Amino acid sequence: xxxxxxxxxxxxxxxxxxHSLTVEPRMLLVELLxxxxxxxxxxxxxxxTYCGACTVIMNGAAVKSCTVFAVxxxxxxxxxxxxxxxxGKLHPIQQAFGDSFGxxxxxxxxxxxxxxxxxxxxxxxxxxxDIRKAIAGNTCRCTGYQNIFKAIQLAAQNTKGx
Amino acid sequence: xxxxxxxxxxQSLSRKEEDRLLRGRGKFVDDIKLRxxxxxxxxxxxxxxxxxxxxxxxAAEKIPGVICTLRGSEIASQTQPFIxxxxxxGGRIRDxxxxxxxxxxxxxxxxxxxAESPAIADDGAEAVLIEYEALDPVVDAEQAxxxxxxxxxxxxxxxxxxxxxxxxxxxxxxxxxxxxxxIDRMHFHRFSSTPLENNVVIGQWDPKxxxxxxxxxxxxPSFAIQFLAAHLQVHIDRIRVQTFDIGGxxxxxxxxxxxxxxxxxxxxKAGGRPIKWVETRSEHMISSAHGNERTFRDTRVAxxxxxxxxxxxxRHIDDCGAYPRYEPLGCVIWSQVFPGVYRFKNARIDFTxxxxxxxxxxxxxGYSRMQHLWFLERVVDICAHELGIPADEMRLRNYIRPEExxxxxxxxxxxxxxxxxxxxxxxxxxxxxxxxxxxxxxxRKRGRMIGIGIGTTLDSGTNNFGxxxxxxxxxxxxxxxxxANCKLDIYGEVVVAxxxxxxxxxxxxxxxxxxxxxxxxxxxxxxxxxxxxxxxNVHTGFSGTYASQFAVSGLSAVHGAAQKLKAEMKxxxxxxLACKEEDLEFGSGAQGPEVRSKSNGxxxxxxxxxxxxxxxxxxxxxxxxxxxxxxxxxxxxxxKVPDTKKKYxxxxxxxxxxxxxxxxxxxxxxxxxxxxxxxxxxxxxxxINPRIVEGQVYGATAHGIGAxxxxxxxxxxxxxxLTSTFSDYLPITPVNMPSVKYGHxxxxxxxxxxxxxxMGEGGAAPIxxxxxxxxxxxxxxxxxxxxxxxxPDSLFRALRGETCRAKDLxxxxxxx
Numbered sequence: 014x015x016x017x018x019x020x021x022x023x024x025x026x027x028x029x030x031x032h033s034l035t036v037e038p039r040m041l042l043v044e045l046l047x048x049x050x051x052x053x054x055x056x057x058x059x060x061x062t063y064c065g066a067c068t069v070i071m072n073g074a075a076v077k078s079c080t081v082f083a084v085x086x087x088x089x090x091x092x093x094x095x096x097x098x099x100x101g102k103l104h105p106i107q108q109a110f111g112d113s114f115g116x117x118x119x120x121x122x123x124x125x126x127x128x129x130x131x132x133x134x135x136x137x138x139x140x141x142x143d144i145r146k147a148i149a150g151n152t153c154r155c156t157g158y159q160n161i162f163k164a165i166q167l168a169a170q171n172t173k174g175x
Numbered sequence: 176x177x178x179x180x181x182x183x184x185x186q187s188l189s190r191k192e193e194d195r196l197l198r199g200r201g202k203f204v205d206d207i208k209l210r211x212x213x214x215x216x217x218x219x220x221x222x223x224x225x226x227x228x229x230x231x232x233x234a235a236e237k238i239p240g241v242i243c244t245l246r247g248s249e250i251a252s253q254t255q256p257f258i259x260x261x262x263x264x265g266g267r268i269r270d271x272x273x274x275x276x277x278x279x280x281x282x283x284x285x286x287x288x289x290a291e292s293p294a295i296a297d298d299g300a301e302a303v304l305i306e307y308e309a310l311d312p313v314v315d316a317e318q319a320x321x322x323x324x325x326x327x328x329x330x331x332x333x334x335x336x337x338x339x340x341x342x343x344x345x346x347x348x349x350x351x352x353x354x355x356x357x358i359d360r361m362h363f364h365r366f367s368s369t370p371l372e373n374n375v376v377i378g379q380w381d382p383k384x385x386x387x388x389x390x391x392x393x394x395x396p397s398f399a400i401q402f403l404a405a406h407l408q409v410h411i412d413r414i415r416v417q418t419f420d421i422g423g424x425x426x427x428x429x430x431x432x433x434x435x436x437x438x439x440x441x442x443x444k445a446g447g448r449p450i451k452w453v454e455t456r457s458e459h460m461i462s463s464a465h466g467n468e469r470t471f472r473d474t475r476v477a478x479x480x481x482x483x484x485x486x487x488x489x490r491h492i493d494d495c496g497a498y499p500r501y502e503p504l505g506c507v508i509w510s511q512v513f514p515g516v517y518r519f520k521n522a523r524i525d526f527t528x529x530x531x532x533x534x535x536x537x538x539x540x541g542y543s544r545m546q547h548l549w550f551l552e553r554v555v556d557i558c559a560h561e562l563g564i565p566a567d568e569m570r571l572r573n574y575i576r577p578e579e580x581x582x583x584x585x586x587x588x589x590x591x592x593x594x595x596x597x598x599x600x601x602x603x604x605x606x607x608x609x610x611x612x613x614x615x616x617x618x619r620k621r622g623r624m625i626g627i628g629i630g631t632t633l634d635s636g637t638n639n640f641g642x643x644x645x646x647x648x649x650x651x652x653x654x655x656x657x658x659a660n661c662k663l664d665i666y667g668e669v670v671v672a673x674x675x676x677x678x679x680x681x682x683x684x685x686x687x688x689x690x691x692x693x694x695x696x697x698x699x700x701x702x703x704x705x706x707x708x709x710x711x712n713v714h715t716g717f718s719g720t721y722a723s724q725f726a727v728s729g730l731s732a733v734h735g736a737a738q739k740l741k742a743e744m745k746x747x748x749x750x751x752l753a754c755k756e757e758d759l760e761f762g763s764g765a766q767g768p769e770v771r772s773k774s775n776g777x778x779x780x781x782x783x784x785x786x787x788x789x790x791x792x793x794x795x796x797x798x799x800x801x802x803x804x805x806x807x808x809x810x811x812x813x814x815k816v817p818d819t820k821k822k823y824x825x826x827x828x829x830x831x832x833x834x835x836x837x838x839x840x841x842x843x844x845x846x847x848x849x850x851x852x853x854x855x856x857x858x859x860x861x862x863i864n865p866r867i868v869e870g871q872v873y874g875a876t877a878h879g880i881g882a883x884x885x886x887x888x889x890x891x892x893x894x895x896x897l898t899s900t901f902s903d904y905l906p907i908t909p910v911n912m913p914s915v916k917y918g919h920x921x922x923x924x925x926x927x928x929x930x931x932x933x934m935g936e937g938g939a940a941p942i943x944x945x946x947x948x949x950x951x952x953x954x955x956x957x958x959x960x961x962x963x964x965x966x967p968d969s970l971f972r973a974l975r976g977e978t979c980r981a982k983d984l985x986x987x988x989x990x991x
Contacts, residue, residue, distance in 0.1 A: 039294065053206035054199020056422070058371040059456040063901035066371055094199030107197040111189060114866045117874065118679030119196030120203065120371045120422030145909045152901070154371045154423050155679045157873030158912045 023087035028096030036083045043067045043078035054094035065151035068124035075131040094123030105171040115164030117155035125151045183688040187866040190684040201420040204375040215452040216296035218286040218303045220278035223532035223894020225307035235302040240295035245287040247273035262647040265335035268327045272433035279497035282461030312532040312894040316494035319529040335528040336503040342585035343521030348486030352477035357986040364964035365468035365888040368540040368878045372422020373454035374431045378438025382447040389416045394424035395719030399432040418706040421678040426538040460899045464537025468494040469546040482564045486521035493528040496535040505543035507645045511635040511826045512544045513586045515551035517573045532894040545939030552943040561987045587823040590830045592922040598834040598856045601918045606854040624841040628947025632940040636723030636933025637828035639814040655812040658713040659732035661740045662805040665789045667781030669701045674718030675729045676707040681867045686733045693737035695761040696768040723933035735808035743802045752777045829932035831859040835940040839948035846971040856918040861930030875937025881907030883945035887964045957981040
């Protein structure tokens with residue numbers, strides 16, 4: 014069984030750094046990030062593209078990295094949670110999630126922040142409805158979402174001022 | 176803050192945990208990679224109930240990279256079955272972590288495959304051939320009790336436990352009743368508050384020293400090691416359990432010890448290499464743990480002519496799935512809240528638990544009490560409606576009154592404090608009760624179905640484990656305790672360790688707040704260790720994070736350890752500074768945190784104190800040789816062993832309460848229930864950190880709303896689980912979670928040192944509240960909300976007259 018898989022050479026840029034590696038065709042992008050690149054801030058919560066714990070930005074769009082094969086990311090530019098901070102300083106979205114207490118166990122938080130990044134890149138004054146829609150694919154089991162809504166509003170304000 | 180009266184406890188401090196989690200630097204167990212690590216995949220039963228005819232692992236073992244396989248018969252030959260908490264007949268059940276001769280639920284692990292990579296383990300698992308012979312499945316607890324098809328032959332029955340809880344004079348109360356309401360059947364559904372992070376275990380049985388080391392996310396490690404040591408027949412001190420950041424548990428991760436056992440045994444077989452098992456979501460949904468399902472039969476309620484409930488009798492049948500595991504503790508834990516928030520004194524509850532061919536249950540958030548509280552709230556609403564009393568008025572007539580606290584319940588529990596009428600008033604004000612009543616009346620005229628419901632609930636915290644003796648008089652458990660350690664390390668850093676196992680509750684922060692007040696320093700100067708580790712030697716047999724208790728048991732332990740450290744620091748400082756202990760004050764100075772003498776103006780900082788004790792001890796006088804500045808303290812709850820015959824005694828230390836009100840509309844065409852407005856009012860006594868408390872209330876509210884309307888563990892008639900992915904199970908999302916209005920009162924607990932009450936489980940208030948609101952919307956159609964789970968499909972059937980007809984289910988006898 015395993016012998017039939019030929020490894021495939023791919024190259025991708027993650028958080029500004031270029032990586033060249035060979036992967037099994039069945040390897041998922043989230044496995045590549047976590048296992049091959051040791052970027053463990055991206056998490057896995059389900060196997061069915063529901064929970065969004067694995068959300069990363071790929072070529073400017075938020076994607077669920079459990080539903081992208083690593084080979085599909087060949088040539089892509091990817092941002093993970095580890096790529097949000099700049100020179101040790103928190104990104105305004107990270108700051109807003111912290112200030113609004115938009116996290117408890119923190120397992121869903123990286124994915125939610127990256128969905129927020131995508132939202133705010135397109136819409137700097139999101140309504141409550143816009144926010145809910147933007148993170149509809151991100152499940153949180155701890156916060157009841159209330160403080161996440163507040164965090165995203167705050168992030169929008171902070172990003173606008175920045 | 177020196178010289179100020181302000182305390183750190185009570186402030187909405189940002190959490191110490193935040194920074195690492197925001198940066199993606201949280202350390203979850205799946206992030207850990209060890210040298211020579213192997214990966215384990217389970218082969219699971221597709222059948223709910225079947226005999227294992229044969230197992231063939233030869234093809235799997237031939238795959239390059241597969242190291243070994245493990246099956247139940249191998250485990251049974253080298254271990255003892257897991258401890259059963261039940262007496263006979265439940266106590267005769269033999270539970271092993273892999274099925275031995277038959278399978279008893281869909282998803283039960285049968286074979287473990289160990290390989291060099293997760294993908295090869297998957298390949299290996301696919302190559303395992305197992306032949307089964309199907310047996311009759313039993314998916315309903317009442318049916319199970321007929322014993323037509325028996326799960327555990329060694330027990331001889333599907334009944335795990337039965338007991339009658341009777342208090343007061345029930346017969347007299349019914350003779351004196353002005354009216355009697357009878358309810359045929361109600362049902363509390365099976366769901367899981369399922370955490371986002373699945374179970375993960377790394378286990379290593381090191382042949383060099385015969386020690387077992389776990390890196391895992393089990394949320395009650397002290398309980399797990401007791402089960403594992405007895406099962407694996409090893410000295411308990413040889414089992415080390417470490418946890419790190421945990422991605423939620425909600426009680427579900429308490430019962431991961433069977434998988435922990437398999438990882439250790441597989442490691443042993445693989446020559447001591449560490450074994451990692453990462454549960455998939457589907458595995459989690461079908462085989463980790465679900466909440467207890469419960470059916471309420473033949474309920475009779477006696478009421479006086481004012482609508483005050485005087486007695487309740489009922490039969491409750493609890494479904495614990497295929498193996499009892501933590502059960503039958505749920506058969507008594509509900510009785511911590513025996514009368515709920517109500518004053519009735521006479522009751523008889525006949526309680527039975529049965530095994531069925533479904534996933535074993537575990538102590539899911541609100542464990543065992545929420546089922547009972549839901550039952551009582553349904554009783555109250557139905558009686559109110561049948562007697563023509565408004566739901567709010569009915570509650571005011573029946574609530575335990577504020578002046579009655581501390582209140583002793585009919586079964587001997589002592590409710591510490593509370594003010595339910597005040598919470599009701601606040602919730603009504605926040606939601607604009609009168610306004611909604613008017614809108615509801617107008618809407619009804621236009622044929623719209625809008626209901627307004629109240630749910631009052633309790634979150635009992637800090638258990639008396641003596642209640643285990645009510646289910647099994649031979650059980651060796653009573654009381655409750657927690658351990659903590661507070662020290663000045665060699666360079667004077669304040670370091671705190673506590674035997675809890677947090678999953679987002681912010682224990683590092685609240686523990687630091689408590690110690691900061693004791694030492695009068697900033698919490699930023701205090702390090703609280705992350706996660707749990709048996710080798711920190713702070714745990715007791717009850718250590719873990721479960722059952723709404725950290726604010727009481729955990730912080731009492733931390734407070735005690737900090738006081739002990741402070742006392743030692745005083746003795747030492749008095750010696751060094753040549754003054755009396757009474758002359759000392761604690762605070763921060765130019766040299767950091769310090770102790771200073773008010774009499775002579777001299778001071779010594781923490782580095783100086785730690786230096787003397789740790790590396791400069793020749794300067795110590797002999798009478799100070801017992802000073803270590805490394806203080807372990809065990810806090811014990813002041814419980815007695817309950818009277819097991821009368822089932823009487825105090826079972827819990829604190830009773831936090833929540834009162835919710837929901838306005839729900841059922842769409843006339845689609846039958847989709849929509850929440851139009853929602854309020855949650857909380858009382859957990861003195862609050863340590865308001866933002867953490869508020870966050871817990873929101874989280875529990877989402878779990879409850881999800882459970883009431885979306886989340887249901889559905890089985891078909893042959894025991895196939897139909898909701899084994901998130902896409903089927905539908906965990907509540909940002910789109911269907913309403914905005915919640917939040918209110919708070921504080922009735923300090925006289926039972927805890929700080930006045931705080933444990934909280935966090937939330938008592939499943941939304942389930943009671945949404946059932947109440949749906950019921951209110953449907954009363955005039957004579958539809959009776961019979962189940963805790965209601966979705967468009969079930970409401971459609973009820974509206975078509977197929978189910979839930981009040982005339983079949985509710986009877987009222989009026990005498991006065």
